[in-house]
Amino acid sequence: MEVLKIATAGSVDDGKSTLIGRLLYDTKSLTTDKLEAIEKTSKQRGYDYLDFSLATDGLVAEREQGITIDVAHIYFSTKKKSYIIADTPGHVEYTRNMVTGASTSQASIILIDARKGVIDQTNRHFFINNLLRIKDVVVAINKMDLVDYSEEIYEKIKSDFGALMAKRDYQDQKITFIPVSALKGDNVVHQSKEMSWYNGQTLLEHLEQLQKADIYNVGTPRFPVQYVIRPKTEDFHDFRGYAGKVYGGELSVGDEVVVLPSQTKSKIKAIYFYKDQYQTASRRSSVTITLEDDINVSRGDMIVKSGDLPTVEKEFTANVCWMDSEKLMPGGKYVVQHGINKVLAKVASIHHKIKPDYSGTEDHVSGLGMNDIASVSFKLNKPIFYDPFKNHRTNGSFILIDTRNNNTVGAGFIQ
Numbered sequence: 001m002e003v004l005k006i007a008t009a010g011s012v013d014d015g016k017s018t019l020i021g022r023l024l025y026d027t028k029s030l031t032t033d034k035l036e037a038i039e040k041t042s043k044q045r046g047y048d049y050l051d052f053s054l055a056t057d058g059l060v061a062e063r064e065q066g067i068t069i070d071v072a073h074i075y076f077s078t079k080k081k082s083y084i085i086a087d088t089p090g091h092v093e094y095t096r097n098m099v100t101g102a103s104t105s106q107a108s109i110i111l112i113d114a115r116k117g118v119i120d121q122t123n124r125h126f127f128i129n130n131l132l133r134i135k136d137v138v139v140a141i142n143k144m145d146l147v148d149y150s151e152e153i154y155e156k157i158k159s160d161f162g163a164l165m166a167k168r169d170y171q172d173q174k175i176t177f178i179p180v181s182a183l184k185g186d187n188v189v190h191q192s193k194e195m196s197w198y199n200g201q202t203l204l205e206h207l208e209q210l211q212k213a214d215i216y217n218v219g220t221p222r223f224p225v226q227y228v229i230r231p232k233t234e235d236f237h238d239f240r241g242y243a244g245k246v247y248g249g250e251l252s253v254g255d256e257v258v259v260l261p262s263q264t265k266s267k268i269k270a271i272y273f274y275k276d277q278y279q280t281a282s283r284r285s286s287v288t289i290t291l292e293d294d295i296n297v298s299r300g301d302m303i304v305k306s307g308d309l310p311t312v313e314k315e316f317t318a319n320v321c322w323m324d325s326e327k328l329m330p331g332g333k334y335v336v337q338h339g340i341n342k343v344l345a346k347v348a349s350i351h352h353k354i355k356p357d358y359s360g361t362e363d364h365v366s367g368l369g370m371n372d373i374a375s376v377s378f379k380l381n382k383p384i385f386y387d388p389f390k391n392h393r394t395n396g397s398f399i400l401i402d403t404r405n406n407n408t409v410g411a412g413f414i415q
Contacts, residue, residue, distance in 0.1 A: 004207060004215070007086045007102035007134070009125035010111030015142045019111065019182035020074055020085055021052025023204065026189035029076035030055060049183060080208050095356065095371040096323040098128055099411055103397065106215035107136040107207070114147045114179075118160040123357040126161075130168045131319060131356075131373070131413065133390060136215050138176050138206060145181040149194045154179045167358045170390070174214065178203055216283065219248030220387070222310065222395045223303040224339045229288060241272065241288040242297055247394040251289070252280040256306040259297050260385045265306060266293040300341045302385045310385045310395060317377045317415045318389075319354065320368070324402070324409035327367035328376070334409065335401040336380065339394075342401075344381040351375040375415070389413035 010016040021038075024030050030038075034055060042051045055074075072087040086101035102108060108129050112122060129137050139161055147153045158177050165175060178187055179198055186192035189204045201209070229241040251257075255268045271278045272288040281287045289303065297303070304310065322328050328347060336345040353362040353374045361375075368374050389396030400410035 002080075003082045003084060004107060004210065005084045005086070005105045006207070007088055007098075007105035007108045007129075008111065009088055009098060009102070009108065009128070010142075011113070011116075011119060011121040014111040014113045015053075015182045016087060016109075016111050017053035017055070018051070019109070019140065019142065019180070019188065019203075020087055021055035022182045022185055022188045023085075024055050024074070024076055025050070025052055026185060027076055027078055027204070052182070078204070078208065083207070095124070095128070095373075096321055096411075098125070099132070099321045100323075102128060102132050102134065103411060105132075105134060107138070107210060108134045109138045109140055109203070111140050111142050112157055112161075114141050114143045114150075114153055114157065117153075117157050118164060120357055122161070123164060126164055126168070127356040127358060130170045130173070133170055133173075133217065133393060135172065135217065136174050136176075136210060138178060138203065140203060141177065141179045142182055144179045144186060144192075144195065145184050149179075149181075149186075149192075151195070151197045154198075164358070172217070176200075176206055178206065212283075217391070217393070219283075219392045220308045220310075221249035221251050221283075221305060222247045222385075222387075222392065223251060223289065224341075225297055225299055225301045225303065226340055227299060228297065239290070240294065241290050242303065243286075243288045244303075245286045246281045246283060248283065248392050250280050250282050251303075251305070257291070257303050258306050258309060259295060260302045260304065260309070260312060261383060262296065262301070264293075264295045266291040266295055268292075302339075304385075310387045310392075312383045312385050314380045314383050315348065315378060316380075316384075316386060317351070317375060318398070318412040319415065320374055320376045320400070320410050320412045322368040322370060322372045322374070322410050324407065325370055326409075327369055328400075328410065329367045333403060335403055336378065336384070336398050336412075337401055338384045338386060338398040341384060343384055344403075345378045345400075346380075348377040348379045351377065376412070386414050388415060 008016045038050055038054045041054055074085045076083050088098040088101035110125050141154055141157050180187045187202045223244050223246055225242045225244050227243040231239055253268050258265055269290045269292045271281045330347050332347045334345050336343045350365050353365045356373055387395045396414045398412045399408050402409045
């Protein structure tokens with residue numbers, strides 16, 4: 001079954017957790033004990049409704065404060081798809097959490113409180129979706145029940161958001177506006193009877209009909225080798241296979257390929273998934289590939305199509321989201337983990353800090369603090385094989401690791 005990963009974003013009290021809880025409730029994805037706990041806690045708090053935010057706010061501090069702090073991953077399924085929702089915090093001090101939650105998502109839901117409209121935090125949420133090249137974005141205008149389901153207010157918010165869309169640099173992005181009431185259930189799973197003026201799909205209907213072409217950029221196949229398979233048996237004495245996952249496109253038997261970094265050429269002889277053989281390995285499929293020529297291929301090498309090579313360099317510039325309390329400084333040394341490869345790197349320079357509210361950049365930056373986003377250049381001790389993030393989300397992203405404690409301190413997106 002197809003799996004769709006979705007990131008959510010919204011300011012405090014916009015109703016993200018309630019929206020997700022409503023999705024779980026209306027798709028009958030809540031377990032009996034979870035539903036009973038929600039009913040009990042809602043009564044204890046004196047509510048005359050079910051507080052669906054309790055279905056997702058897992059930390060004690062979240063339940064006490066009524067806000068989202070950490071990234072929670074929620075799983076549910078329908079007859080058509082399985083879903084993984086990254087419930088990310090919306091407050092500015094948790095920008096790093098939102099970036100990590102959205103970095104692996106194929107679609108996004110930005111919530112706007114109908115009473116407040118587009119606010120500064122909305123700029124930040126849309127900027128991060130733009131930065132991470134999320135192709136399908138739903139703008140859910142929530143709490144319509146608190147503005148008497150006003151079509152005029154809905155249209156005003158759409159117009160204001162349109163002005164924000166004009167600032168983006170990623171144009172291959174579909175924006176869908178849906179008026180909802182997460183608390184009442186309007187247009188979440190079921191059509192609202194209160195908004196007859198809205199003729200579009202419900203939130204779930206929109207997610208259900210998304211196709212791969214709607215959420216994936218057309219990319220080029222990249223096959224990082226994770227494991228070399230050499231069975232020690234009589235039947236497979238000469239077998240030499242390369243196991244990994246296909247990213248960005250398809251690989252087929254007969255394709256002419258190049259192995260990086262050696263630049264050795266060959267052709268794909270066979271594609272295996274366990275004992276079965278296939279003619280083509282599709283995007284995101286985990287397979288074992290054999291080549292026609294007996295050449296040297298090791299873990300960490302990359303198999304790509306001839307004539308479609310990535311950049312092979314010992315330096316690059318990237319947009320970096322800094323996640324550590326200790327500042328990133330020019331000259332700092334870190335480990336760049338790019339796919340399965342780890343390479344020692346030095347911060348060559350910080351070009352400028354990027355203001356995630358579309359207000360511009362800040363030059364002459366001496367260092368980056370937690371939640372800062374900036375353009376940074378690195379020099380590596382050996383080459384990596386990369387693509388610009390805008391062309392290839394998987395092969396254009398990396399994480400930074402502190403060499404002293406092995407903590408992940410930053411996430412980067414190669415320009």
